[in-house]
Amino acid sequence: MEYLENGTITSVKGIKAAGIFCGLKKQKKDLALIYSESPANVAGTFTLNKVQAAPLLISKDIISKDQKVRAILINSGNANACTGEKGLNNATETQEFCARHLGIEKEEVLVSSTGVIGIQLDIEKIKEGITKIQLSESNSAGHDAAEAILTTDTYPKSFACKVQLSNGEVRIGGICKGSGMIMPNMATMLAFIATDAEIPKHLAQNLILEAVNKSFNRISVDGDTSTNDMVVLMANGASKISINEENNDYKIFKVALRDLCKKMAMAIVKDGEGATKFISVKVASAKSETDADSAAKAVVNSSLVKTAIYGADANWGRILSAVGNSGINFSPEKVMIKVGELPLLNPGYDSNFDESIAKEILLQKEIDITIELNEGESSTTWWTCDFSEQYVKINANYRT
Amino acid sequence: MEYLENGTITSVKGIKAAGIFCGLKKQKKDLALIYSESPANVAGTFTLNKVQAAPLLISKDIISKDQKVRAILINSGNANACTGEKGLNNATETQEFCARHLGIEKEEVLVSSTGVIGIQLDIEKIKEGITKIQLSESNSAGHDAAEAILTTDTYPKSFACKVQLSNGEVRIGGICKGSGMIMPNMATMLAFIATDAEIPKHLAQNLILEAVNKSFNRISVDGDTSTNDMVVLMANGASKISINEENNDYKIFKVALRDLCKKMAMAIVKDGEGATKFISVKVASAKSETDADSAAKAVVNSSLVKTAIYGADANWGRILSAVGNSGINFSPEKVMIKVGELPLLNPGYDSNFDESIAKEILLQKEIDITIELNEGESSTTWWTCDFSEQYVKINANYRT
Known part of the structure; x- marks a missing residue:
């Protein structure tokens, strides 16, 4: 595997992204969209906190089904957690609005939020934001998305690598945020990873669980577990290179994905709240x-x-x-x-x-x-x- | 029950104490001795940390046996933890020296330490200190002892109460230290409690376990568990009032002991490291x-x-x-x-x-x-x- 200079999630074939300011925060970017040109198999892991945010419940449900995914809509500035029925309706409404805007099905859109707990989401701002989003496959669009998911983080976190498999090259790219605590309820740990390899859902799920276990599950800032944590892997197959069984390619990809997750996890710790070492x-x-x-x-x-x-x-x-x-x-x-x-x-x-x-x-x-x-x-x-x-x-x- | 103004461990009949400076700390009092004129039944609970200080091992062993106790020797400034064979020998030597000085058996002396981990105890200083100790039943002697067991605590912690039982009045008094963390490895939580009630060992053990469970085990500063934590109860019977079974007197005493332990536990939290609330x-x-x-x-x-x-x-x-x-x-x-x-x-x-x-x-x-x-x-x-x-x-x- 080889890391790409300035690599990010849009370094992956068929992945576009955007990150804009929609008004949930005071002035910093606060709305990100990740989009796959073709439907992607999706896998993920979620917080073990009994208190789970509305967008997490929706995304978890989609990932638990045999359902391909095209987009992930993420806002910072508000966690949409402990917001009850209304929070769930708000999350669904932004999901539907985003799907309509992209011309895809509601169930193809994952939603994710991070920020303060217990305050209802201003969905008008998010909807207005969605209409302004210009998706792009440029590196800077990927970095914009990485910036828009931050809370107390001091810098955006993007990585991408290319991996040589037996039939050709695939890429894996991801963005994530911390900060400073491994799983704080206010500075939620989120990571969104895409690959252009074609991977069946059950293998993708094994791969992400193993990688998270050796990376994001081995970092700590203050031992608190958030209401919004999630790590999601989308595999859109745009490279036309398939991993269909647990063969040598699977192993190579596994090592690469684990390494990328480690890099992301370490970046979260390095940007820990108040961290000097x-x-x-x-x-x-x-x-x-x-x-x-x-x-x-x-x-x-x-x-x-x-x-x-x-x-x-x-x-x-x-x-x-x-x-x-x-x-x-x-x-x-x-x-x-x-x-x-x-x-x-x-x-x-x-x-x-x-x-x-x-x-x-x-x-x-x-x-x-x-x-x-x-x-x-x-x-x-x-x-x-x-x-x-x-x-x-x-x-x-x-x-x- | 009624709390005594300025009460401390020497408010209990037949209990003497002292607290002096022997040179382990730079200038503050660092050696305490608690002494019962008559042999006392003793009960206690100890840290659950796998790493246990030398004095703790010795005191735990004595308390586990059917052995009456006359004295508790406590030093601050050095935890005598992670000091191996030599640390154990040092603790034993101070115990023996103290027993000879008091004219009692080695097994009648409990030892306890608090302070920095991993440094050998300067036992010559402790021995010299022991020879200088003047035991007294005055309140100020009890407060001196409370002062001599402190580490990062900002003030000494002493309490005593009188309890009316069916056949007369008994007293319970105690001193303790924190600080700031419930059970840090450097600011060990110690509590020494005495009563002039006569209580058989097994009942004393039940009483202290129940009281600690509702008090010291319900406080936290940073969730760390020390190598030196101990809570000890001595019952010397000097009041000639007995509690021999789990009757109404037992219940009254239980409530009083629990309340005293709560007061002590709350005092530890209030003096938490850096605590403002x-x-x-x-x-x-x-x-x-x-x-x-x-x-x-x-x-x-x-x-x-x-x-x-x-x-x-x-x-x-x-x-x-x-x-x-x-x-x-x-x-x-x-x-x-x-x-x-x-x-x-x-x-x-x-x-x-x-x-x-x-x-x-x-x-x-x-x-x-x-x-x-x-x-x-x-x-x-x-x-x-x-x-x-x-x-x-x-x-x-x-x-x-």
Whole structure:
């Protein structure tokens, strides 16, 4: 696989996009449309929060059916969550309006929203916005769409790659937004991915689940799960290259999609609310993959670890204590903890390290933490950001 | 029951205490001793973290046996956690030294530590400190002990009450420390409680478990669980009033102990790291007590809820979303959410409230949040504090 310079979702054959300002936000772009020239198979995953936004319910329903999709309409500035019957009607009405405008069926349009919870959507603004949308296959149209789905993110997130399969080349492109929290209820994690490969629905669903599990499900900013999270994959077949079974092409595509999702997930963390550092947490030599994931999750969710890294403090005790809280069985005295290449803790609670070297490592913008449990063969890597005063400022004043 | 003005652990008959500076901290008191003139039955609960400090292992072992206790030696400034064999030997040596000094058996001395993880204890300083300790039954001695167990707490926490039983009056007194996080690995939650009632060990254990479950286990600052947490109850019988079975006296005592524990737990939250507000979260009309507790726990642990309250933002969407993440089954559209007496959300996602009144309520120092699930008969109340920039500052620079 090879990443395309300036790549975005419109780098994929047959995909057009647009991102405009329709008036839900004060002045920034707030309405995006992604459009596939041909009907696409669609797969996706959704938030596990019991409180689910209206557009999420609609899109989830479409994706659960054997129904091809042509378009995704996304607004920022308002999550359309906790808005009841009226919220559902509003989401349906914008979906119908968008379908009419594009000359396609209502069920071919997915809807998605992000922003404040509990306020009814101003659908007149969205409808008016839809009539003004000019779809384009240019890169800048893809980037416009990426910009229009942002909330507290500080920059748009677009990626695309080309993948060589046995019968030719396919492309995968995507846009996503965070920010700063993995799944906050106000800064929803959304990702929209398209490929011009032809992939049957059930394979697309397997591919996106596996990719999300190894990427978006391994990032954290504050451990909250949003009402609006979704990751959607559209496969429109415009390249005429098919992946019909779990053969070698499937495997190549799987690796590429996973890598692209990782890039997107890491971009979300890097743009974390108030984040000043990007942190990779590798848990190695665990008894099982589940144990490794539980330990890594506890570390990336620990406010104490994240504030220590913010303060460039080599406080390995907080890391070990977080693993101790993860619920896994392990022997603390067997653990080794490193930052970069520097061991802070060796087995047997041996922690003789040079504080000035540790400080130097922890003052970098990207920090690698390795936790060797010395219990087995499994390992995992999760990603998070540090925790600064800025996070509190952003979230204390989000709505008002 | 009646609270005693200026009450502390030495308000209990037969209990002496002391708190001094022995040199583990830079200048503040860092060594406390609690002493019972007669051997006391002892009960306690301990952290669930897999990583457990040396003194905790020793005290836990003593409490698990049918062994009376006379003294508790506590140091701050160093947690003696993740210190391996040497840490265990150090804890044992201070325990032995203290026992010799008091002329009692080693197994009659509980040990407890709080402070930085992973650094060996300077036991010479502790031993020298022990030789200088002057035990006293005065109130000020109890308050000195409360002062000597603090870490990032900003004030000592002492309470005592008298309880009228059928055969006379008994007293319960306690000291505790937080701070700011319920169970952080650096600001360990410790509580030492004494009563002059005579209570058999198994009843004392039931009483303390029940009281902790309704108090210390219902507070949160950042959801981290420490390596050193412990709550200990000593019952020395000095009042000559016995509670031998689960009769009416037992019930009266139970209510009093629970209330005292609640007072202590609330004091810990109020002195939370960087806390500017005290928040009570009541979850009512839940299907079960477990559901109510899960929902309340999710809300008090949500950084998004806590930053919103810090910002005096009536962001009920974050509260509902936190309940949605708690794993319980409920219908979001049936939920009512109030701050103080003001409904922010009524069933059916009806959220028509006066923002200026909400703001006024949220600018108070004490905030009551009520969440009516309208699913059943169970309810609970948990306590937390808000989440300010100061929390990040304290924890970014704790160790260095």
